[in-house]
Structure formats: structure tokens, C-alpha cells
Amino acid sequence: MIKKMFFLFISLFIFTYAQASETRYNLPTENSPFIGSDNAPVKIIEFIDYQ
Amino acid sequence: MKELAGKVKLVIKFFPYRYRDYSRIAAEAAIESWRQGKFAEMHELLIKRSPKLDRDSLISYAKELNLDVEKFTKAIDNQEGAAIIDRDLKLAKELDLYVTPAFYINGIKVLGVRDSDYFKNIIFKELENAKKK
Structure with missing residues (x-):
């Protein structure tokens, strides 16, 4: 039983991992500073640590 | 990357590491520069001069960019950008970013x-x- 659960977990993990590369995240950008033109076709969100 | 002018919008989210001395105050400096209309300039300067991001250095960068230094100093000392930084940190946590x-x-x-x-x-x-x- 434990073994079965383990395999289920692993396959679920692999499945979600494979899906992840196709995922497009929709993140909020209001009230954040930006560089470039506001309505540009490509929008890059960067999480940065300056140090 | 001149060919990309007008085609890319770069939005910055702040993710200062908790255990680095100047991460947080540097983010504060970026936010105050944004409020004074010079975000791009300060963003570039912070990246260029990193890791020299102690309080005095940040204030000298503000001078260099002709910001209102008194207002700038008050802002980073009082952590006036805290709401923005904490909001971004929360988002990073939700996204499991590390x-x-x-x-x-x-x-x-x-x-x-x-x-x-x-x-x-x-x-x-x-x-x-x-x-x-």
C-alpha cells in the first residue's frame, strides 16, 4: 500500500513537473516600477535582489 | 538590445534576501527613486555598483542622479517602500521562488x-x- 502511494506520488510529481514548462503565469503588475514601453508585446517580470 | 526598443516591458518585483545586509535598503532606494521619477537610472546604478549598497553609498547614488536627497534619505530610513517590498515578497513566496x-x-x-x-x-x-x- 505504501509502495503504491509512493508510485502515485512520484508519477503525479513527474506529471506536474512536465506540465510546468508549459505553464504561463499571470502575475499582477500594478503599482510596480517598470522600464520600457507600457504596452509592449513582450512583458518581462523580474524578481531581483540588488545585493 | 536596441532592436527590442519599444517591444519589451520590464516590470521589477523586489525580492531582497533576508540575510544580506543591504538587500532591503537597496530595494527601498529603488522604490524612492521610482517615486521621484528616476527608477530606470537608479535600477541600473544599483546593479552596476552592487554590492556597494550601504546607506551612505545609496545616498551618494541619489545625489549622483540629482534626486531630492533629503526626501530620499528620509524614505530609506523610514522604510517607506515596505508595503511594496512585502507585497512582492509575499508573491514570491506564493510562487515558491527561492x-x-x-x-x-x-x-x-x-x-x-x-x-x-x-x-x-x-x-x-x-x-x-x-x-x-
């Missing part, structure tokens, strides 16, 4: 430092996609 830089290019996640060709590839693909629409 490395910087982390990018989302039209929503596609890219983690860690990559060479410029890697980014160009994705950006040009996205521009092609945008044309088709």
Missing part, C-alpha cells in the same frame, strides 16, 4: 542567471507569436 534573478517572460518562468541569447530566443519567439495574433 532564487534570484527569476523571470516571467509573457508568463514563462526562467530561473537564475542566463546568457542574453537565451533571453533573446524566448523574446523573439514571443514577438513572432504576437505578430500572428
Whole structure:
């Protein structure tokens, strides 16, 4: 039983991992500073640590 | 990357590591510069001068960019950007991020430092996609 659960977990993990590369995240950008033109076709969100 | 002028919008989210001395105050400096209308300039300067990001250095960068230094100093001392930083940190946590830089290019996640060709590839693909629409 434990073994079965383990395999289920692993396959679920692999499945979600494979899906992840196709995922497009929709993140909020209001009230954040930006560089470039506001309505540009490509929008890059960067999480940065300056140090 | 002149060819990309007008085609890319770069939105910055702040993800200062808790255990680095100047991460947080540097983010405060960026936010106050944004409020004074010089975000791009300060953003570039912070990256260029990092890790020299102690309070005195930040104030000298503000001077260099002709910011209102008194207002700037007050802002970083009083952590006036805290609400923005904490909001971004919360978002990073929700996204399970633990490395910087982390990018989302039209929503596609890219983690860690990559060479410029890697980014160009994705950006040009996205521009092609945008044309088709």
C-alpha cells in the first residue's frame, strides 16, 4: 500500500513537473516600477535582489 | 538590445534576501527613486555598483542622479517602500521562488542567471507569436 502511494506520488510529481514548462503565469503588475514601453508585446517580470 | 526598443516591458518585483545586509535598503532606494521619477537610472546604478549598497553609498547614488536627497534619505530610513517590498515578497513566496534573478517572460518562468541569447530566443519567439495574433 505504501509502495503504491509512493508510485502515485512520484508519477503525479513527474506529471506536474512536465506540465510546468508549459505553464504561463499571470502575475499582477500594478503599482510596480517598470522600464520600457507600457504596452509592449513582450512583458518581462523580474524578481531581483540588488545585493 | 536596441532592436527590442519599444517591444519589451520590464516590470521589477523586489525580492531582497533576508540575510544580506543591504538587500532591503537597496530595494527601498529603488522604490524612492521610482517615486521621484528616476527608477530606470537608479535600477541600473544599483546593479552596476552592487554590492556597494550601504546607506551612505545609496545616498551618494541619489545625489549622483540629482534626486531630492533629503526626501530620499528620509524614505530609506523610514522604510517607506515596505508595503511594496512585502507585497512582492509575499508573491514570491506564493510562487515558491527561492532564487534570484527569476523571470516571467509573457508568463514563462526562467530561473537564475542566463546568457542574453537565451533571453533573446524566448523574446523573439514571443514577438513572432504576437505578430500572428
